[in-house]
Amino acid sequence: MTTLFQLPQNHPQRFVLHNEVHARASSILSLPVRASYLALSLSSDEKMQERKHLIALCERFGSVPPDNDADHFSASFDAFQMSWEQHGEFSTYCFYAYDTSKEPFMDAALKKVPVDWLSQINGKVIMAAHASVVSAADINYQDEMDLSPLSAYFANNPIVGSKVTGGAASVFTDFRIHVDGFSRFLVVNHSLRAAQAGRLLHRLFDIEVYRVMALLAFPIARKLYPALKKADRQLYTITNSMTQSDNDDAKLLDELTALAAEVENHISSHQFRFAAASAYYQLVGQRLVDLREVRIQGIQTLGEFIKRRLEPAMHTCNSTSHRFTLISERVSNASQLLRTKVDIIIERQNQGLLSSMALRAKMQLRMQQMVEGISMVAITYYAASLIGKIAEALHALGWHVNAELVEGVSIPFILVIIAISSKRIHKIIANTTE
Numbered sequence: 001m002t003t004l005f006q007l008p009q010n011h012p013q014r015f016v017l018h019n020e021v022h023a024r025a026s027s028i029l030s031l032p033v034r035a036s037y038l039a040l041s042l043s044s045d046e047k048m049q050e051r052k053h054l055i056a057l058c059e060r061f062g063s064v065p066p067d068n069d070a071d072h073f074s075a076s077f078d079a080f081q082m083s084w085e086q087h088g089e090f091s092t093y094c095f096y097a098y099d100t101s102k103e104p105f106m107d108a109a110l111k112k113v114p115v116d117w118l119s120q121i122n123g124k125v126i127m128a129a130h131a132s133v134v135s136a137a138d139i140n141y142q143d144e145m146d147l148s149p150l151s152a153y154f155a156n157n158p159i160v161g162s163k164v165t166g167g168a169a170s171v172f173t174d175f176r177i178h179v180d181g182f183s184r185f186l187v188v189n190h191s192l193r194a195a196q197a198g199r200l201l202h203r204l205f206d207i208e209v210y211r212v213m214a215l216l217a218f219p220i221a222r223k224l225y226p227a228l229k230k231a232d233r234q235l236y237t238i239t240n241s242m243t244q245s246d247n248d249d250a251k252l253l254d255e256l257t258a259l260a261a262e263v264e265n266h267i268s269s270h271q272f273r274f275a276a277a278s279a280y281y282q283l284v285g286q287r288l289v290d291l292r293e294v295r296i297q298g299i300q301t302l303g304e305f306i307k308r309r310l311e312p313a314m315h316t317c318n319s320t321s322h323r324f325t326l327i328s329e330r331v332s333n334a335s336q337l338l339r340t341k342v343d344i345i346i347e348r349q350n351q352g353l354l355s356s357m358a359l360r361a362k363m364q365l366r367m368q369q370m371v372e373g374i375s376m377v378a379i380t381y382y383a384a385s386l387i388g389k390i391a392e393a394l395h396a397l398g399w400h401v402n403a404e405l406v407e408g409v410s411i412p413f414i415l416v417i418i419a420i421s422s423k424r425i426h427k428i429i430a431n432t433t434e
Helices: 014-022 044-061 115-119 148-154 194-215 217-242 249-291 302-396 403-433
Strands: 033-041 072-076 081-086 090-097 124-135 160-164 169-173 183-189
Touching: 033 194, 044 081, 044 115, 090 194, 124 194, 148 169, 148 183, 160 302, 169 194, 183 194, 194 217, 194 249, 194 302, 217 249, 217 302, 249 302, 302 403
Parallel strands: 124 183
Antiparallel strands: 033 090, 033 124, 072 081, 081 090, 160 169, 169 183
């Protein structure tokens, strides 16, 4: 009997996060089975229309439609089974059919889907593939047999393949788009279980769509290569000019600023695509590991084929992204050096200006002191003359005063008084400025 415990309140996202591990589960399939897979890029508006289109299909067959916020959905209809997933950049549809002919790619699962509904699916096709899971007896397949008859299922193209899932199946493909617009995967069933078949098909389709999504960055990398070389040469020209003594620093700083803006524009415009390519490439590698491939003598494994073709393209994308980042850092360093140089020149100019201002202030002080001395003499003269006039007036009144003697004797006293007053004024000014 289950015991119920009194627990604190649940986190709002507890059950959503817990059940995320069960999201996008692989389909449980009956064998043999045919599958048709579509990966479509959609705009935001097309994603909204996509849900309405799915609801219309469910209503057509009387099935329960997906929730409005669902990003994956599976259902069984009259003649086919379908799973739908919505990713950040694309949506995928996988259709399964069971009552098919023995010829692996003669009767695709997509033929079971209503034609009018299929033609109205929104988006642009990124990847389309047919897969057929057949028994070894259906195609007279035996281990160590000559594999050239299998090429007939792939328009006589060279095939790659391996044993997968611990030897429970063998997978063959040519990684080409055939005349019907679909690539092909032939899965020979040795001892697959229903759940294993669903996971295997899911991994094969993931490898194909993630491979294409990773390569979306490759044309961008090749397109940016001339801009990368141009930016590198321009930076070299600027840094070389910085070492010349007769360069125009202001002009070089303007050129560096324009170059930095151009480089940052390239980085911000394409960084998401390069980062996404790296993430998709890692997913391809993980799905290849999940296949647990074992070599079939005489042909390449899926992992070897993809690594040989995909790895150089991814190295080109990573190299382009890394080089733009390095150029951005180099431009920043050059700008900092040039700004430092300009700051030093400005500082030297300021020091010269301050020295000139200090010399002028010193000369002005000397002139002020000279004027002050002359002023003291002038004040003494006028003050002594005033005292002389007073003495003459007293003599005229009958006082026995020698006006010239009084005027001469008063001059030293007047000078002392003016000097003391001047010092006090200087002291008051100094205290006020402090």
